[in-house]
Amino acid sequence: MSNVNHKFELAARPVGMPKRTDWNYKEEPVRDPGEGEFLVKILYISLDPAMRGWMNEGKSYIAPVGIGEVMRAGALGRVTASKNPKFAVGDHVYGAFGVQEFAISNGAGITKVNAGAIPLPVFLGTLGMPGMTAYFGLLDIGQPKPGQTVVVSGAAGAVGTVVGQIAKIKGCTVVGIAGGAEKCNYIVKDLGFDAAIDYKSEDVRKALQKHCPKGIDVYFDNVGGDILDAALTQLARGARIVICGAISQYCNTTPIKGPSNYLSLLVNRASMKGMVVFDYTDRYAEAGREMAGWMAAGKLKSREHIVEGFETFPDTLLKLFKGENIGKLVLKVA
Numbered sequence: 001m002s003n004v005n006h007k008f009e010l011a012a013r014p015v016g017m018p019k020r021t022d023w024n025y026k027e028e029p030v031r032d033p034g035e036g037e038f039l040v041k042i043l044y045i046s047l048d049p050a051m052r053g054w055m056n057e058g059k060s061y062i063a064p065v066g067i068g069e070v071m072r073a074g075a076l077g078r079v080t081a082s083k084n085p086k087f088a089v090g091d092h093v094y095g096a097f098g099v100q101e102f103a104i105s106n107g108a109g110i111t112k113v114n115a116g117a118i119p120l121p122v123f124l125g126t127l128g129m130p131g132m133t134a135y136f137g138l139l140d141i142g143q144p145k146p147g148q149t150v151v152v153s154g155a156a157g158a159v160g161t162v163v164g165q166i167a168k169i170k171g172c173t174v175v176g177i178a179g180g181a182e183k184c185n186y187i188v189k190d191l192g193f194d195a196a197i198d199y200k201s202e203d204v205r206k207a208l209q210k211h212c213p214k215g216i217d218v219y220f221d222n223v224g225g226d227i228l229d230a231a232l233t234q235l236a237r238g239a240r241i242v243i244c245g246a247i248s249q250y251c252n253t254t255p256i257k258g259p260s261n262y263l264s265l266l267v268n269r270a271s272m273k274g275m276v277v278f279d280y281t282d283r284y285a286e287a288g289r290e291m292a293g294w295m296a297a298g299k300l301k302s303r304e305h306i307v308e309g310f311e312t313f314p315d316t317l318l319k320l321f322k323g324e325n326i327g328k329l330v331l332k333v334a
Contacts, residue, residue, distance in 0.1 A: 003030035007100030016253045020314040038082035040103045045331040046074040046124040052250040061276045070098035125328030126302035133277040134162035135287040137242045142218040146171030154222030156183035158328035175211045205230040223248045232261035239270040303327030
């Protein structure tokens with residue numbers, strides 16, 4: 001084959017915000033697939049806040065990306081050559097292919113995507129890992145009940161937009177916390193949230209008191225830090241807090257800021273539990289079917305923020321940490 005693969009390999013452990021020199025941009029010839037393997041041309045790469053954590057050395061729910069290894073990322077592509085009977089040329093597939101233009105796979109951990117009328121990037125967002133995170137985090141851990149109040153931070157992001165919409169489907173009052181008027185208008189006017197709090201221009205604690213007069217029954221946290229602390233002051237009795245992420249802390253050069261108001265858990269007999277979507281892999285199909293049904297019925301909307309140009313990866317990834325995306329951030333390769 002005459003194809004050339006371009007890829008980003010991790011070159012250094014970032015300190016604070018990642019920079020372009022934390023990766024090496026390389027090219028190599030694309031080899032033919034061996035017996036049982038197939039070649040994938042990557043079309044779209046999922047950019048997620050978790051990628052920042054994967055770059056750190058230390059114990060976590062998944063091993064860190066090694067220095068010199070292709071940067072880990074979920075991606076969606078098309079099979080262009082195959083010696084694996086389960087995968088045919090032309091199949092669209094999703095897997096942890098990494099930040100590169102081509103990948104060779106033996107099929108382990110790879111999912112076929114039958115898009116039909118659904119745009120492919122949706123399978124990296126609402127029908128992908130962020131959507132699964134929202135679905136299981138909210139329903140399995142948050143356990144919202146009709147009439148209860150659900151608050152979600154990072155509400156205009158890939159996970160937060162889905163959390164809020166599912167909570168509305170389940171009959172809850174939904175308050176989203178986001179940064180800036182555009183994001184706040186989007187989640188209320190387009191997605192149907194009951195209220196939005198702009199953390200950039202409002203006192204979050206006072207706004208939560210206003211919008212959640214009976215307290216917060218479910219708090220889905222994507223940001224950590226001061227916003228988590230503010231939510232803790234407004235819990236209802238028996239509240240459930242879902243710890244999904246802490247994007248406000250990922251690029252810190254100082255120790256992570258923990259919640260100082262944690263005794264509210266005791267006073268309100270509340271619970272706080274972390275969730276990792278990979279624990280639910282055997283149930284992805286179940287969630288996908290239900291969410292696809294909601295989308296077909298017009299109850300669940302999906303929005304992708306697509307940036308073109310593979311070589312823009314280092315700068316495009318930083319949009320997540322600068323709050324420059326609405327919905328799912330996707331890098332379009334070809």
